[in-house]
Amino acid sequence: MEENVNTHSRPSDLKITDMRVANLRGAPFRATIIRIDTNQGISGYGEVRDGGSPTYALMLKSRLLGENPCNVDKLFRKIKQFGHHARQAGGVCGVEMALMDLAGKAYNVPAYQLAGGKFRDRILCYCDTPTRQDGREMGQLLKERMERGFKFLKMDVGIGLLRGVEDALIAPPGMLESRDVMHPFTGIQLTNKGIDILCEYVAQVREVIGYEVPLAVDHFGHIGVESCIRLGKALDQFSLAWYEDMIPWQLPDQWQRLAEAVDTPVCTGEDIYLKENFLLLFERRAIAVAHPDLASSGGILETKKIGDLAQEHGIAMALHMAMSPVAALASVHCAAATENFMVLENHSVDQLEQWSSLVEGLPVPLIEDGHIAVPEGPGLGFSGLNEEVLRSFADPDQSEIFGPTDEWDDERPHDRLWS
Numbered sequence: 397m398e399e400n401v402n403t404h405s406r407p408s409d410l411k412i413t414d415m416r417v418a419n420l421r422g423a424p425f426r427a428t429i430i431r432i433d434t435n436q437g438i439s440g441y442g443e444v445r446d447g448g449s450p451t452y453a454l455m456l457k458s459r460l461l462g463e464n465p466c467n468v469d470k471l472f473r474k475i476k477q478f479g480h481h482a483r484q485a486g487g488v489c490g491v492e493m494a495l496m497d498l499a500g501k502a503y504n505v506p507a508y509q510l511a512g513g514k515f516r517d518r519i520l521c522y523c524d525t526p527t528r529q530d531g532r533e534m535g536q537l538l539k540e541r542m543e544r545g546f547k548f549l550k551m552d553v554g555i556g557l558l559r560g561v562e563d564a565l566i567a568p569p570g571m572l573e574s575r576d577v578m579h580p581f582t583g584i585q586l587t588n589k590g591i592d593i594l595c596e597y598v599a600q601v602r603e604v605i606g607y608e609v610p611l612a613v614d615h616f617g618h619i620g621v622e623s624c625i626r627l628g629k630a631l632d633q634f635s636l637a638w639y640e641d642m643i644p645w646q647l648p649d650q651w652q653r654l655a656e657a658v659d660t661p662v663c664t665g666e667d668i669y670l671k672e673n674f675l676l677l678f679e680r681r682a683i684a685v686a687h688p689d690l691a692s693s694g695g696i697l698e699t700k701k702i703g704d705l706a707q708e709h710g711i712a713m714a715l716h717m718a719m720s721p722v723a724a725l726a727s728v729h730c731a732a733a734t735e736n737f738m739v740l741e742n743h744s745v746d747q748l749e750q751w752s753s754l755v756e757g758l759p760v761p762l763i764e765d766g767h768i769a770v771p772e773g774p775g776l777g778f779s780g781l782n783e784e785v786l787r788s789f790a791d792p793d794q795s796e797i798f799g800p801t802d803e804w805d806d807e808r809p810h811d812r813l814w815s
C-alpha cells in the first residue's frame with residue numbers, strides 16, 4: 397500500500413548520509429551549492445555565501461552525518477561555532493538552508509511554514525545596477541529596469557566616480573588604491589567640489605527616473621564618518637531609500653553619529669553573523685534598515701529572529717542577496733515569514749532567464765513584475781536543479797558536480813567551548 401501513496405518521508409527516522417558540493421561561477425559570482433542526502437532518498441539544497449570557500453561547508457559534514465535534519469535548530473546550535481562574519485558564515489548558513497529544505501520536504505510543507513507562516517504571498521525585489529560614470533546614462537539604465545517592472549532600485553554613488561577628478565578628493569599616499577584599510581584609517585576626505593559632483597550625479601539620475609520608485613545607494617568608498625556625514629547631508633535632498641554601508645558595521649558609535657546627523661535612513665548588515673551582533677546597532681537605534689544576507693547572518697530561522705529583533709526596535713529589514721536561485725529562494729521564505737521585511741536584493745536581473753533556469757518547477761523568469769511569488773511546494777519550493785544549466789555555471793577550476801566527499805566523513809574534533 398505504501399508504495400502507492402506519497403508518504404514523502406518518515407521524518408522521525410530521517411538521517412543525513414552525505415553532503416556534496418557543486419562550485420559555480422557567474423550565477424552571478426563564485427558560489428557553492430551544497431546538497432545534503434538522506435537515508436530516505438530525499439535531498440536538501442543550500443548555498444555557501446558568494447566568494448566563500450566550499451571548505452566552510454565540507455568541514456561540517458562529519459558533524460552532521462547520522463543526524464536527523466528535521467532538528468534544524470539543534471543542528472544549527474551544534475555547528476554555529478564554525479561560522480563567523482561575512483563569507484566565513486557561508487558553510488553554517490548553507491547547511492541551515494539545506495536542513496530547512498529537507499525538513500520541509502520530510503513534512504511536506506514550505507520552509508516559510510516552518511518559520512511560523514507567511515505575512516505575504518509575493519516578495520518585492522530590488523535590483524543592483526552596474527555603475528556608469530555618467531549620471532544620465534545611469535538614469536537610463538535604471539529607467540530600463542523600471543520598464544521591466546522593477547519597483548525598487550539601487551545604484552552606487554561614491555568616490556569611485558571621482559577618480560582622476562582634480563580637487564574632488566584628498567588622500568594620503570597609496571590610500572586611494574588600498575582595499576583592506578578600514579574607512580576610519582584611510583584618511584580619505586571628500587572636498588566640497590567632490591560632494592557637488594556626486595550631488596549633480598544623483599540629480600541627473602533623478603531627472604531621468606523621477607521619484608516614482610525608491611532608490612537606494614551603496615558603495616560610497618572607504619571614507620571616514622565625517623566625510624560620510626557631509627555627503628549624506630548634501631544628498632538628503634534626493635530622498636534616497638537608504639545609505640548602505642557608509643562605514644563598517646563593526647563601529648556602532650560611528651553609525652549612531654551618522655544616523656543622528658543625516659535625514660535619510662542608514663543601512664548595514666550584509667556581513668554580520670548572528671542576531672546578537674545586530675543587537676549592538678539596534679539598541680543604539682544606529683541604523684534604520686537592517687540588511688542581513690542570510691548566507692552570512694545565520695540562515696532562514698536566525699534571520700527571521702534578526703528581523704523580529706529589529707522590529708522591536710522600530711527598524712525595518714531588507715535582505716542582501718547576490719547568489720543563485722537556491723539562496724534567493726531561502727531568502728524568499730525568510731522574507732515571507734518576517735513581518736518588517738521590506739525588499740530583497742537581486743544581482744542577476746541582466747541574466748534573469750538563465751539564472752532562473754537553474755532551479756526546476758518554478759516560473760522562468762523567477763522575478764515577475766518586480767516580485768518573486770512565494771513557492772508553495774515543500775522545503776525551499778523547487779523540485780530540483782537543472783543539470784544542464786548547473787553545468788553551464790560550473791567553475792572551470794572545480795567542475796565536478798556533486799562528486800564524492802568521503803575525505804570529509806571523519807574528524808576527531810573536540811568542539812566543546814567550555815571546560
Ligand SMILES: [Mg+2]
Pocket residue numbers: 614615640641666
Ligand atoms: Mg552592499
